[in-house]
Amino acid sequence: MSRLSPRRSRTLPPSHTQRSPRECTNLLWTDLELYEREQRGMRIAATCKLTRKGQVWLVPSQSGHGRYTVSPDPEAPHCSCPDHETRGLKCKHLFAVEFAMKREQHGDGSMTVTQTVTVTETIKKPTYLQDWPAYNAAQTHEKEKFQALLYDLCQGLEELPPSKGHPRLSLSDAVFSAYFKVYSTMSARRFMSDLRDAQVKGYLHTVPHFNSILNYLDNPILTPILRALITESSLPLKTVEADFAVDSSGFTTSRFIRWVDHKYGVVRQQHAWVKVHLMCGVKTNVVTAVEIREKDASDTKVLPDLVNTTAAHFDMREVSADKGYSSVNNHEVIASHGATPYIAFKSIHSGAAGGLWEKMFHYFAFNRQEFLGHYHKRSNVESTFCMIKAKFRDHVRSKTDVAMTNEVLCKILCHNICCLIQAMYELGIEPTFWENRGSEHQSSRFAHFQGGL
């Protein structure tokens, strides 16, 4: 007999109030974990290749190493992943296979996934249908639209004063080339013919040498410019986005970090990686704020900056985040902008802190389905990371810390421009940039770049 108790057959007590608060919270916590696994499973089913081999399925590991064997036998479902083997709970791979099997039953290859979760009653989640004509149009015109939008965006950069001696590459040319290179996902040398094409189309004054592009990417002065451009590129979607989600994820590099493990007396090594925290709009996946900190920086402390940056330009209604971001201060920061925080609580949490925290904790505890209805928007930030990594790779070519940060910021801006292109076809939005330029706001933003590149 399996240790796994299928979710559907589990019955909850008629009222949570008959249990002690501790029992009640533990129960909610397990439910929430299962819910999150289900969401992840749905994403795996949508983005990965699941192979059927007789009675079992092979599901690729999300960390990129090997595959897990999943047996969806309803009597004794099993998966070879550590999560299932150590905890005996239904893991994301089992959920993924369940979705894949439902999808196969359609037969016509249609991709509609209708999710039904049975807890005490049946909630039917909305089914999102892709607007295929708009999607096809956006994808087939993406590269040309990308260059035009990128050109417009770079025109807002104030040129640096001319230097003596060797003529300097203009800032707009340099930034355009850096972004377009990251968009192409090619090495700097192989990318040069794309750049010459861009010059023929009038998007570039001069074609920079490939080493200049790499040098620019390695320049710390570029970092604030790239961040400012991410914000600017999100503004055309100001009227569309009101609900936001926060999460973090890593981009790997080819550089190794080595250290001595004194306990076992061996040298260990690991790929260096960049940890990115971002906030995105849940409708279009546009990134409205990014923070890149040290790898071990706590998630909780990053949230206020992301919220404040976004709130400076957008009218916020909701912010959803997982339990890593749960803190009294984060609830207050979100509320200070007139928005409602939907942040999952940890099993050790109680409503004792009072104020908004307590209010949201009770909402979470006693109106769970309503709470989850808002909280599930958080999965859009995971999709955002998937989109960025699928299109522009989850790997960074650069070797230095500065270049690695700049390259990741470039990937995010490329993603934002793709979101704009999608919005042009799907929502009929005509993006314009630098609408409030000419004010001192603009000149102060770039005043500190005058140090020169």
Ligand SMILES: [Zn+2]
């Ligand atoms: Zn598994």
